Amino acid sequence: MKIYVIDNGGQWTHKEWKVLRGLGVESEILDNDVDFLNIKDSDGWVLSGGAPSITNEIPKLGKISEILDNSDVPVFGICIGAQFMALHFNGEVRKAPYPEFGKTMAQFFDQGSIFRDVPDNIIVWENHNDEIVSLNDEFVTCARSKNCHVQAFYSKRRPFFGVQFHPEVENTQMGKEMFKSFLEYCKR
Helix, strand or coil: CEEEEEECCCCCHHHHHHHHHHCCCEEEEEECCCCHHHCCCCCEEEECCCCCCCCCCHHHHCCHHHHHHHCCCCEEEECHHHHHHHHHCCCEEEEEEEEEEEEEEEEECCCCHHHCCCCCEEEEEEEEEEEEEECCCCEEEEEECCCCCCCEEEECCCCEEEECCCCCCCCCCCHHHHHHHHHHHHHC
């Protein structure tokens, strides 16, 4: 199995790669301006977090839209990767009135898809200035926090998943389990 991690300039992109490698998966970090046609041999994609603000620096996110439009394998968007996915599919993303940094309690009210083993409340690690405000009808919101109403979501039609928080860091409870569940979708 081969999973590509698309680097959006996140400080923890290497940790996403490390979690995947630790789970026995062949993985490689690629710049987000990579041409999809040259790397479509993937069994799954992780869209990393990143430093750009999606509300005013979207050109820094390269060719992620090509992956979302052309991929027939699972995609896991993390932080700005999830924000881009929401925005690409006609959701709304804006500057957060209360940016989140550090530990936050996420409340799961839908444990579908890769979130099936996640308890109702977990501690997650946040690092974002922008937030997803709404998703289109293709997506199901399944978690929120005190200041962010879309902490996690999945698609009803495609194996696309997103989280606002960072499951790759040790401070997030159940993060490794989310990656394991994602890999199960990649094996199908």
